[in-house]
Amino acid sequence: MTGGAETSAPWSRPAVRVALVYLAxxxxxTAFFLIAAAVAPADARHGQGxxxxxxxxxxDAQWYWLIAFQGYPSELPVTEAGHVAENAWAFMPLYPYLSALVSAPFGHWGVGAFLVTLAAGYGCALVLHGMFRERLGEQAALWGVVFFSAGPLAALLQVGYAEALFLFFLLSAIRCVQQRRYGWLYVLIPLMGYTRPGVLAFGLFLALYGLWRLTRREVEPVTRSDVVHILALGALATVVGFSWQVIAAVVTGSPSAYLDTELAWRRLWVGDGGGFVxxxxxxxxATFWFTRWGMPAWVGVAVLVVLVVxxxxxxxxxxxxxxxxVEVRLWSASYLLYLLAVFxxxxxxxxxxxxxxxLAGALAVPRSRVWRFGVLAACLIGQGVWIYNTYTLGNTFWRIP
Known part of the structure; x- marks a missing residue:
């Protein structure tokens, strides 16, 4: 009788345990942000107070706010030098419009953005817990959620950025692949694609996943349905991934509107480097950073190669x-290759x-308390450093989040 009562206790449910970790x-x-506001100097990007x-x-929340109320420009803004300037086409529409919808009862877009991000972050933690528990066990799964929720980039779980919403759709999609539940991906892929860039990496992931399934078909047979779904979903991810470029081209009348917009940000760093390659x-x-640090450009390229290996x-x-x-590893490889290609x-x-x-789950595998609390301490220190540089200060080019 006692055991049954303990089993049914609210805190014994994964959703509640994850919620307690996430809210803590x-x-x-929030404490980091309050400290950031209190110690901000006069020359901070966001000022004192x-x-x-x-x-x-x-x-970037300012861009999402602008999209929610003004939409996307039909004519691309141009700099004095004749180049396309930074504009809203670099940002996808789902997050700003969803935030606007949620904000309706409150009368302030920022409230909606905060709530969407907060809820999406909890969804991420819950999906991660399920992924980790299946592979690592309950204790490691909960620690993995701790590392995610309190990690160096945890501020993204409560500010007006689309990262948390995209990650929720992404994790849900990876989970569906793990469970061979492909039907949901026909919804999740478009949701990912119109939240932020990255869905092309998911298309690459599906291609690698399909090849992996073929290599082990004697262990797990590949059915005709599997083949059809993997091919169709890979095609869908590719179409969705390139569709935003087509939409931007149609609305603005410029075939290169999206790429020119993305290159506008890169131009701030390296000047007019031509088109996208x-x-x-x-x-x-590598050349930009290592020459700034007083080293030859070839050193930067060599470091890049070593890092990739x-x-x-x-x-x-x-x-x-x-x-x-394998699904997590293939996704990680696909996304890193995508970043290497476009960023x-x-x-x-x-x-x-x-x-x-x-990948935070890998840090939770060792059972040593010293290791786990050490990782948690590193997460919190990293979070404090990131918030201090990008929000407390944010006053120079290398402090942009």
Missing amino acids: ARMVT STLGTYVLAW PFEGWVQG AVAALLLFEPHVRRLG FPQSSTFRLLFPLAP
Whole structure:
């Protein structure tokens, strides 16, 4: 009788345990933000006397707010030099419009953005818990949720950015692949694609996943239905991934509207580097950063190559990462390759690594209390450093979140 009562206790339910961890982590992040506002100097980007609302609506949240109320420009803005300037086409529509819908009862878009992000973050934690528990056990799963909820980028779980919503759709999609429940992906892929860039990486993931299934078909037979779903979903991810470029082209009348818009941000760092060339951004970035640090450009390229090899070895051979399952490893490899192909490395690189959140489970595998509390301490220190640089200060080019 006692055992039954204990089993049915509310805190014994995964959703409640995850909620308690998640809310405790949000309180810690809120404390960091309050400290950030209190110690902000006069030359801080957001000034002195900032509030929690200031930080919710800071940085890219301003673009999402603009989209919610003004939509997308039909004519691309142009700089004095004749280049396309930064504009709303770099941001996808689902998050700002959903936030506007949720904000209707409150009369303030920022409230809706905060609630959407907060709820999406809890959804991420809940899905991660299910993924980790299946592979690592209950205790490690809960610690994995702790590391995610209190990690260095945990501020993204309560500010006006689309990362948390995208990650929720992504994790749900990976979970569906793990469980071979492909039907939901026909909904999740478009939701991902119109929340933020990255769905093309999911298309690559599906291709690699399909090849992996073929290599082990004697262990797990590949049915005709599996083949049809994987091919159709890969095609859907590809179409959705490129559709925003088509939409931007149709609305503005410029075939290169989206790419020109994205390059407008890169131009702030390297000037007019011409058009988009896959994988060129990281070479440019290595050259940019290492020459600024007083080293030859070739050193930066060499470091980049070593880094790529090291990450590949980690995903292939590291035993704690391998325990997360092949789906998580294939997704991580696909997303990193996608970033390598399209991104220019700068201070936002840390934020763009957010979709690799499932790798947090690998840190939870060792059972040592010293290890786990050490990782948690590192997460909190990293979170404090990130918030201090990007929100307390945010006053120079390498402090952009």
